[in-house]
Amino acid sequence: xxxxxxxxxxxxxxxxxxxxxxxxxxxxxxxxxxxxxxxxxxxxxxxxxxxxxxxxxxxxxxxxxxxxxxxxxxxxxxxxxxxxxxxxxxxxxxxxxxxxxxxxxxxxxxxxxxxxxxxxxxxxxxxxxxxxxxxxxxxxxxxxxxxxxxxxxxxxxxxxxxxxxxxxxxxxxxxxxxxxxxxxxxxxxxxxxxx
Amino acid sequence: xxxxxxxxxxxxxxxxxxxxxxxxxxxxxxxxxxxxxxxxxxxxxxxxxxxxxxxxxxxxxxxxxxxxxxxxxxxxxxxxxxxxxxxxxxxxxxxxxxxxxxxxxxxxxxxxxxxxxxxxxxxxxxxxxxxxxxxxxxxxxxxxxxxxxxxxxxxxxxxxxxxxxxxxxxxxxxxxxxxxxxxxxxxxxxxxxxxxxxxxxxx
Numbered sequence: 001x002x003x004x005x006x007x008x009x010x011x012x013x014x015x016x017x018x019x020x021x022x023x024x025x026x027x028x029x030x031x032x033x034x035x036x037x038x039x040x041x042x043x044x045x046x047x048x049x050x051x052x053x054x055x056x057x058x059x060x061x062x063x064x065x066x067x068x069x070x071x072x073x074x075x076x077x078x079x080x081x082x083x084x085x086x087x088x089x090x091x092x093x094x095x096x097x098x099x100x101x102x103x104x105x106x107x108x109x110x111x112x113x114x115x116x117x118x119x120x121x122x123x124x125x126x127x128x129x130x131x132x133x134x135x136x137x138x139x140x141x142x143x144x145x146x147x148x149x150x151x152x153x154x155x156x157x158x159x160x161x162x163x164x165x166x167x168x169x170x171x172x173x174x175x176x177x178x179x180x181x182x183x184x185x186x187x188x189x190x191x192x193x194x195x
Numbered sequence: 196x197x198x199x200x201x202x203x204x205x206x207x208x209x210x211x212x213x214x215x216x217x218x219x220x221x222x223x224x225x226x227x228x229x230x231x232x233x234x235x236x237x238x239x240x241x242x243x244x245x246x247x248x249x250x251x252x253x254x255x256x257x258x259x260x261x262x263x264x265x266x267x268x269x270x271x272x273x274x275x276x277x278x279x280x281x282x283x284x285x286x287x288x289x290x291x292x293x294x295x296x297x298x299x300x301x302x303x304x305x306x307x308x309x310x311x312x313x314x315x316x317x318x319x320x321x322x323x324x325x326x327x328x329x330x331x332x333x334x335x336x337x338x339x340x341x342x343x344x345x346x347x348x349x350x351x352x353x354x355x356x357x358x359x360x361x362x363x364x365x366x367x368x369x370x371x372x373x374x375x376x377x378x379x380x381x382x383x384x385x386x387x388x389x390x391x392x393x394x395x396x397x398x
Binding site for chain 2: 074
């Protein structure tokens with residue numbers, strides 16, 4: 001070692017800071033040999049310059065351009081979990097309060113469900129009553145609307161025609177509605193293309 | 196409301212798991228972490244900003260669209276650098292653009308384009324003199340890197356700019372460990388020779 005200078009591989013070992021059996025004699029040699037010390041210093045300068053090279057920055061729109069071509073598919077359960085997590089309070093007391101409120105709500109629902117199971121006849125009675133009231137309200141409102149638009153004769157004709165007339169009128173209205181929506185969509189598309 | 200997940204503090208493997216679950220924020224976080232290193236690697240390989248952006252974009256699209264194929268036993272960065280290196284090498288093979296000046300794209304047709312495609316080296320030294328010297332050395336080393344063979348270039352940049360171990364570089368570039376050591380040794384040697392004149396002028 002004393003009679004020769006360091007080989008390139010040995011300079012690399014020192015540059016990489018390798019520790020091991022053969023490194024100590026190399027270090028000792030560098031301390032006594034001006035030429036090898038200068039060579040190692042040069043090599044370290046290059047490595048230092050490389051290590052201080054900056055990163056280049058892509059254009060500000062780079063990330064958006066990439067994301068526009070990345071297919072992100074979030075499964076429904078992940079979306080649902082995230083939505084639920086958003087509603088979980090951050091502080092511990094608020095979480096405890098929320099949990100208590102939830103437990104009380106569950107209790108009320110359970111008691112109601114048990115009551116409905118025990119008193120099924122009463123439940124069915126009230127359900128039937130609510131259904132009748134709702135039906136009457138819907139038919140009344142629809143009758144009023146038809147009477148005010150087409151006159152009382154139209155309501156009488158509908159009542160006389162029964163289900164067939166109702167289906168016919170509903171289909172006609174649906175076709176008109178779809179035609180209007182379709183035409184609006186076509187106009188919007190044409191405007192976007194012009195822009 | 197509960198605070199949203201702090202992705203910036205999660206390790207890569209966890210962010211990848213979230214991305215595999217389809218969370219867009221995780222994809223964006225991976226992009227944020229690696230857009231500069233990947234872009235820099237490719238830029239130093241191909242020396243053209245516009246082409247580098249396209250190749251970096253291809254790299255990320257390939258990785259992010261196939262994130263479900265990621266194997267956790269490897270580092271994500273190694274996978275990214277591997278694809279980035281491959282797209283850059285493929286491009287160089289097609290265009291043979293391996294020895295271009297850092298002073299701007301060879302395709303630049305005007306002064307504005309030359310400026311837009313030239314390097315902007317940032318030094319962080321304290322004094323103006325040190326900054327000037329560092330800029331000079333930085334520019335010289337960029338020029339010297341540009342003259343290296345592409346395979347030397349990727350090895351030396353992964354080793355010293357990205358701080359990867361020899362083993363990681365070998366795994367990333369699919370090269371034998373001995374070959375990586377040889378490439379890095381030769382690259383260092385060529386860089387030292389190329390920088391001799393800078394030192395000579397400075398002393």
